[in-house]
Amino acid sequence: MEGLIMAAQIILSLSILVGVHEMGHLLAAKWFGMRVEQFSIGFPPKIWGFKYGETEYNLSLIPLGGFVKISGMIDESMDKEQMAQPPKEYEFRSKPAWQRLIVMLGGIIVNVITGILIFVCLTYFYGDLVISKDQVNANGGIIAMDLGQELGLQTGDQIIKINGKDYEDFADVMDNEFFFGDGAYYTVLRDGEQVNISIPPDFIEKLNDKEAAGNFILPKIPVTVSEMNENTLAERLGLQEDDIFISLGGQEVVKHEDVRNIISSYKEDTIATEVRRNGEVLNLQAAVQQDTLLGIMVGYPEGFFKSVDYSFGESIGMGTEQAFSVVFLQIKAFGKMFSGELNPMKSLSGPIGIAKAYGGEWQWQRFWNLTGLLSMVLAFMNLLPIPALDGGHVMFLSYEIISGRKPSDKFLENAQKVGMVFLLALMVFIIGNDILKIFI
Template identity: 35%
Template sequence: MSGVWVQVVQFLMALSLLIVLHEGGHFFFARLFKTRVEKFYLFFDFLFPFSNILPFSLLKKKIGDTVWGIGWFPLGGYVKIAGMVDESMDKEALAKPPEPWEFRSKKAWQRLLIMLGGIIVNVLLAILIYAMILFVWGEKRMPVSQMKGGIEIRDSLGYKIGLKDGDHILSVNDRQVYYYDDIIDELIYAKTITVQRNGKHEVITLPKDYISQMIDKRKAFFGVAYAPTIVEVTKGSSADKAGLKAKDYITVLDGVAIANNVIFDSIRLANKSKLVSLVYVREGKSYQTQIQLSDSGTLGIQRGGLSILDMEKLGMVKLDTHRYGFLECFPAGIRMAGEQLNKYIRQFRLILDFKTKAYKGLGGFASMANIFPQQWNWEAFWTITAFLSIVLAFMNLLPIPGLDGGYVLFTLIEMITGRKVNEKVLEVATTIGLVLLLGLMLYANGMDIFRIFKK
């Protein structure tokens, strides 16, 4: 299976799980308060948000009072709760007197819990997944002290804003960083970056349009610098004759310590056609050999990108690892879910600040699928799924009619004032909210299409 299809499969698995459990939260509280649920659907069985356009199911079966099904439009899913103004806009049913088993006949606090059910499940799911990730794999972080070669620029934007290969990042916005992921988390909000360069501290002031430029790239413009690592040796090449093998990494070339690929390239290009000394590491042990460089300075090796975990396996770095016991992992899961929610809220604020142009980073299905790795990795899959569950909970809590948060807002108004919001007002507000959601969906997925053709 190709890398792209691995991403697509992971995305569909995560999306389906989150939809079913979110709608299951609504279903649970509805049935708890003896409210009839007429439909429970994974994906929409109509062209959302137009319930009368292309109404058909891929699969459906009625069990009791509920029709369970799979729709054809994979935007989300829904439960149709009797006596509720929702995506179906069933005005005929709402024109009749309320029945005891309908949503509108229930007490305000019961309706509030029914509408919060999906959000509650999403939060609990994220906590559970994070807890199990910490229990099974633990928590691994790279201290900046382990970044011996500093950073390595991977896109011209890095040079444009003033960074250089080999820089050691000390602080972002005057906030000292202790771990590499602290740098990544703070980078999107950065106004200044303090680096250590050639033994001196330098403060880099970022341009005002920095965030929009970074979002345009949609990729990391720097990473952890590491010694050149071999993924393949060309048969019969100088490297092959010198005894080099895949997974070896080079630490010294022509007497110069090689902390990153940039230094390696500069040394090999300066010694074209020469016989030079080379030191490499294999399974934790160093070996020295002589190697003949070609007229163009090549050795006959193919280098590959490494993840932080790959670097740890090869012995390049030592990560700080914390293992969690079964009882210990649950409080840690709550803490981790809270941290991820805080990060997303900060990013959401940037999107609302039009000066930053962060709204250009919005994306649809393709963007969400693209955050999954192209090689199957269960830890990565569950980590991303937990984050998406947090995002789904937050977005659904927004007070927009048509989303859970819109219904929550109207119910809270009723609980405070003691008067129900008029159903005609609910219908109009829901229609407006659904149109806004449709516009946002078209914009986000349109941006994905635009980026594909822009490449």
């Protein structure tokens, strides 16, 4: 079932993004009087379609992209018969270069607008849930798990600076932009002394590894009793709502799942717990009596997390900044791959990897966040100067505008073929790499 939910999310997301991208081309082409013969979300075979005016609109089976077929344009259709005829006034090739350039940029522009709108709306409707650096450090710092310990962090470390600079929101500690930076490091306070912890250039690969998910660091958050049932072990212990756990069954409680794990594996007849109540430390004890559950819900202390709402004006600025930060991270990632600091096999993800990011549970906030991210990534990738991508057409049209000379149709056809072979090979590599990651 989880696999179906993952697949449904990525198919819906890509269908939305491909649809708006190709619609950007279509609207620009029609604006300049070009004939659009076909509009398709997905690649053939066709599942369903209809014709409106001169354009056939299709929904096709393979949800890995889409296309618009504009009359008189050298594209993936390789319609040599049409291109051999004299140009007609409604064809792409008969229009001025600046109009053709706008048509080719139409899809990219719409993807950028879509990405910005998604992030603006997410910021406005959801705001932020912030935990401050001071809150975390006042409660004992971080919990360093395997990957954090491998980096040199220790449970109880207080991260006081990032790259030598102060910060406020603990989320900045896990910001991807920080990990992509050159010479990145934490400054931690440990046993009263400041220690610098360097971040290796390839550390982002380890964070993205499937085995490392959730295995880096966590803030120490007080584990509190939020709800309690009657006639349970919790009641016999004398627990009360808002009690903060210090230990349970002789083991320190540092995160929420510790309570469940300790109780589920406990074998003794009596159990003791140490809690903090109104600033006072209490030691409580009770008989287990074959109880399998403690009988409480655990939560967070009131005010530990701060909910921040933003006005629509603030959301526009923050959402736009968040959208373009995705592009800047892509540029940094490509730079590190070309320099050899990152392994492309570990850093690149295709449809399977993206589907896993959506997860096996449908959460709309996460769905739209990833869809916004993908919209910006698609805009960036399509702008790359590779023949068969929009960026390839933009490159040749820019040359034509600057030089005043149009590349020959034969040259454009051959460039299109080379680009298509390259993209097919890249697609095979990425999908094969996705499959390989499942087994290693």
